[in-house]
Amino acid sequence: MDLATLLHDLLFDYTLRTVALGTAVIGIVSGALGCFALLRKQSLLGDTISHAALPGVVIAFLLTRSRAPLGLLLGAMLTGWLATILVLAIIRYSRLKEDSALGIALSVFFGTGIVLLTFTQRLSDARQAGLDRFLFGQAAALLEGEVILMVVVGVLTLATVLLFWKEFKLISFDPDFAASLGLPVRALEIVLTTQLVIAVVIGLQAVGVILMSAMVLAPAAAARQWTNRLGLMAVTAAFFGASSGVMGTLISATRPGLSTGPVIVLVVSLVALVSFLLAPNRGLVWNWVRHQRNRRQLRTDQVLADLYQLGQQHGNPHHAHSIQVLRTMNAHQGGVEHTLKVLEREGLTQHRGDGHWALTAVGLQAAQQLLAAAEASHSPSEYATHNSQYAIQKTNHDSTTN
Amino acid sequence: MNTQANALSVTDLTVAYKDKPVLWDIDLEVPTGNLMAIVGPNGAGKTTLIKAILGLVKPAAGQVSIYGRAYREQRKLVGYVPQRGSVDWDFPTDVQDVVMMGRYGELGWFKRPGKREKAMAYDALEKVGMTAYHGRQISQLSGGQQQRVFLARALAQDAHIYFMDEPFQGVDATTEKAIVTLLQALRAAGKTVIAVHHDLQTVPEYFDWVTLLNVRRIASGPVAEVFTEENLRKTYGGRVAFLAANGNR
Numbered sequence: 027m028d029l030a031t032l033l034h035d036l037l038f039d040y041t042l043r044t045v046a047l048g049t050a051v052i053g054i055v056s057g058a059l060g061c062f063a064l065l066r067k068q069s070l071l072g073d074t075i076s077h078a079a080l081p082g083v084v085i086a087f088l089l090t091r092s093r094a095p096l097g098l099l100l101g102a103m104l105t106g107w108l109a110t111i112l113v114l115a116i117i118r119y120s121r122l123k124e125d126s127a128l129g130i131a132l133s134v135f136f137g138t139g140i141v142l143l144t145f146t147q148r149l150s151d152a153r154q155a156g157l158d159r160f161l162f163g164q165a166a167a168l169l170e171g172e173v174i175l176m177v178v179v180g181v182l183t184l185a186t187v188l189l190f191w192k193e194f195k196l197i198s199f200d201p202d203f204a205a206s207l208g209l210p211v212r213a214l215e216i217v218l219t220t221q222l223v224i225a226v227v228i229g230l231q232a233v234g235v236i237l238m239s240a241m242v243l244a245p246a247a248a249a250r251q252w253t254n255r256l257g258l259m260a261v262t263a264a265f266f267g268a269s270s271g272v273m274g275t276l277i278s279a280t281r282p283g284l285s286t287g288p289v290i291v292l293v294v295s296l297v298a299l300v301s302f303l304l305a306p307n308r309g310l311v312w313n314w315v316r317h318q319r320n321r322r323q324l325r326t327d328q329v330l331a332d333l334y335q336l337g338q339q340h341g342n343p344h345h346a347h348s349i350q351v352l353r354t355m356n357a358h359q360g361g362v363e364h365t366l367k368v369l370e371r372e373g374l375t376q377h378r379g380d381g382h383w384a385l386t387a388v389g390l391q392a393a394q395q396l397l398a399a400a401e402a403s404h405s406p407s408e409y410a411t412h413n414s415q416y417a418i419q420k421t422n423h424d425s426t427t428n
Numbered sequence: 429m430n431t432q433a434n435a436l437s438v439t440d441l442t443v444a445y446k447d448k449p450v451l452w453d454i455d456l457e458v459p460t461g462n463l464m465a466i467v468g469p470n471g472a473g474k475t476t477l478i479k480a481i482l483g484l485v486k487p488a489a490g491q492v493s494i495y496g497r498a499y500r501e502q503r504k505l506v507g508y509v510p511q512r513g514s515v516d517w518d519f520p521t522d523v524q525d526v527v528m529m530g531r532y533g534e535l536g537w538f539k540r541p542g543k544r545e546k547a548m549a550y551d552a553l554e555k556v557g558m559t560a561y562h563g564r565q566i567s568q569l570s571g572g573q574q575q576r577v578f579l580a581r582a583l584a585q586d587a588h589i590y591f592m593d594e595p596f597q598g599v600d601a602t603t604e605k606a607i608v609t610l611l612q613a614l615r616a617a618g619k620t621v622i623a624v625h626h627d628l629q630t631v632p633e634y635f636d637w638v639t640l641l642n643v644r645r646i647a648s649g650p651v652a653e654v655f656t657e658e659n660l661r662k663t664y665g666g667r668v669a670f671l672a673a674n675g676n677r
Contacts, residue, residue: 065519189538196529200515203581206482206508207533254520254565 032276045165045232046275048173049290052229052241053267055180058187058260059225060246060267062218065198065256069247070125071110071219073239074132076226078109080139080235083160084146093153095172095231098160099179102227109135110219136235163234163287165275176228183221187260194218195256233287240291241267248298251305270294322365327396328356329365330374333385334393346376346384433496435460435589435620436481441490443473443480450476452644454490461618463611464637465625465651469664472642474624475511478591482508494589504533507587509578511594517566523577524549524562530584545584552583555613557606572603579610590614592623596630608634631655 035042056072063072079102086101087093109131116127143158159167187194196204197214205211222242229238249263274290303311332355337343353362366383369375374389385393438456442449451473458464466474479485481492483499494502507530527549528541535541553559556576561569569577575595582590595607611634614621625631631638631651638655640646640663647654647662 065516067516192532192535192540193537195521196532199519199521199526200510200529202479202484202510202514203508203529204532205484206503206506207585208503209532250520254522254567256520259520 032279035279036272036276041166042275042279044170044173045168045286046272048168048176049165049232049271049275049286050268051173051176051180051271052232053245053269053271053290053294054264055183055267056225056229056238056241057245057249057263057265057267058184059222060242060244061249061256061260061263062187062194062198063222063242064246064250068222069243070128070239071113072222072226072242074109074113074128074135075106075223076230076235076238076242077132077139078135079103079106079227079230080160081105081135081142082139083230084139084142084157087153087157088142088146091151091153093156095175099175099227099230102230103223105135105139106223106227107220110223139235159234160230161234161236162285163230163232163237165232165286165290166278168232172231179224179228183224186217186221190214190217191257233290237287237291240294244291244294244298245270248294248301251301251308266297267294270297322368325356325361325365326369329362329369330385330389330393331396332356333375333383334390334397337385337390343390344384344386346378346382349381349383352383433460433493434458435462435495436622437493437496438481439491441477441480441492442488443476443485444488449643451480451487454641454645456639456645456648458620458622458637460495460620461615462637463615463621463623463635464639465623465631465635466639466641467625467628467631467663468641468646472663474641475593477641478593478622478624482506482591505588507582507585507590509582509590509592509595512571512574512578512597514593517569517574519566521566522562523553523558523564523566523569526566526577527552527562527580527584530581533585548584548586549580552580553577555583556580556610570600572599575599575603576606579607587619589620590622592621594624594626596625596627628660 036046037043060072063069082101082103082105083098084101085105086097089101090097112131112134113124113127116122116130117124120127122130143161146157156164156167193204193209193214196207196209197211197218201211201215204214226238226242229241233241245263245267246259248266249259252262253259270293271290274293275286277293278284278286278289301309303309306312329352332352333347334343336347336351337345349363349366352366356362366375366377369389370377374386374392376384376386376389378384434457436456436458438454441451441454441456443451454477466477468474476485480487480490481499483492492499494505499506524546528545530552531541531545531548535545550559550562553562556579558573558576558580561573561577566574566577575597579592579595582592596604599607611621611623615636623635625635632655636651637649638651639648640654640659642663642665647656647659
């Protein structure tokens with residue numbers, strides 16, 4: 027299928043349109059709520075909630091003997107919630123830490139869910155068929171009614187977040203200060219966590235309990251890389267989530283056998299990966315480039331200083347020295363020859379043949395300036411680091427404490 | 429407001445973590461307009477004392493009153509500066525936004541901070557010499573700047589009594605001076621400041637009241653009266669190397 031057909035189908039094919047709308051809503055809601063989970067260091071909570079939703083789905087089916095989405099989602103919410111409460115109770119009343127508590131709740135609830143699911147599948151009741159799609163999700167089977175439900179619930183969730191925006195921001199940043207202002211921090215946390223539970227639950231049918239936490243985490247983590255404002259981060263995460271949802275849906279529509287949920291998760295993971303690598307300021311690639319630039323600077327400074335010191339020993343600043351000596355002085359870290367050549371190009375060093383190098387007049391001046399700057403910073407052992415801020419602080423301190 | 433009443437009065441305050449007493453039967457009276465330091469060794473319960481007064485830690489027993497009335501009713505008179513290290517400074521927000529958080533209590537539900545709040549935040553930043561940083565990402569601040577932002581947030585609360593948890597912790601000399609100037613300005617304006625403090629050397633210089641704490645209250649009162657070698661020995665268990673230096677004052 028080519029792109030034009032895909033886009034055409036996206037607009038006019040009923041099934042594809044429904045599924046794409048559904049996965050977009052999931053992406054928006056879980057992306058926005060995921061930001062708070064990420065910033066409150068509750069990334070794993072989403073995983074526990076989604077796994078814990080499974081027994082709720084099966085129990086709701088067993089009670090109602092129907093696969094009506096509302097009932098199943100309410101069941102999922104209930105056990106997702108109970109798991110959250112269990113986690114909080116374990117943290118408060120036992121010596122276990124949060125990670126252990128999350129792990130325990132996840133395995134207990136998910137284990138129960140699997141037991142119930144396999145039990146139900148043995149029932150003669152034919153209506154149970156399809157319950158197992160909650161494991162890995164089956165976006166292609168989304169019905170219009172289900173998507174409408176998701177939209178309504180999603181809008182309510184986002185409206186709640188907007189309504190309590192500044193309170194949610196404050197309890198995420200500094201809960202103690204929020205409490206000192208008289209805000210009901212515990213109650214707000216419950217409301218916020220409930221929104222997270224809802225965000226997870228509406229995605230279960232399409233993405234499944236196992237992969238849903240990726241929809242909470244990945245867009246938020248990716249968005250954090252691109253912006254330094256909470257509002258923009260939430261919008262970006264929602265955008266990443268929604269576009270991953272639609273992209274994943276389209277990709278899985280190109281050929282049979284591509285399961286929509288997992289493809290969406292792959293797309294959103296790719297978005298996160300690209301963000302980790304390439305985002306300006308926070309991206310790993312830029313960090314690496316900056317780091318290399320600093321190292322190179324340090325290395326050239328070091329070699330200049332070494333040549334200068336060697337020259338001092340000979341009483342002739344332009345005395346040529348074997349590259350081997352410089353290598354030894356640099357603890358065989360390598361790159362000395364390259365550094366010398368770089369310096370030569372800048373006119374600071376001169377190759378006198380046979381691996382012997384010397385400072386030029388310009389190089390001598392540069393080395394002297396370098397050492398003078400280091401002298402001023404009181405840190406002779408770090409003469410190549412230009413740590414001037416430290417120097418200022420230190421002198422201030424000396425003059426105030428006598 | 430009853431100015432006759434003590435700014436802070438604490439009676440029988442006791443806090444326990446799982447049966448282990450952290451604070452035992454603390455009584456405090458702090459008259460209005462004083463700068464008071466809380467000093468004591470690590471684990472003495474200094475931070476817990478502030479948190480218990482502010483209701484952030486649930487006490488096992490005891491009463492707290494601010495200007496003669498229960499803390500709950502007087503919350504708007506109270507400003508709080510938590511330990512700088514208690515939050516994640518990589519949170520996606522800027523300096524002005526953090527300072528405006530000091531207004532959230534007054535602002536009430538569902539309302540967004542507007543022009544008025546921005547102006548108040550700017551004023552507060554001016555008092556700590558940080559206006560140039562108002563749009564700066566908080567992750568790009570130095571330790572001393574972070575501390576000043578937290579102070580500005582408390583100033584934006586426009587409180588009468590301030591609780592500060594180690595305001596001098598790990599700040600550079602410039603910031604230390606700025607904070608001292610600020611404390612003096614607050615005192616001149618009739619405010620009361622209660623601060624957890626670590627540097628015993630500077631207690632007589634920066635503060636006029638002091639509480640010596642080690643799970644129990646060892647002493648509390650004007651620095652000149654209670655900041656004695658004997659009380660310090662009781663508080664720190666005789667391991668106070670600096671005392672000779674302090675005696676020279």
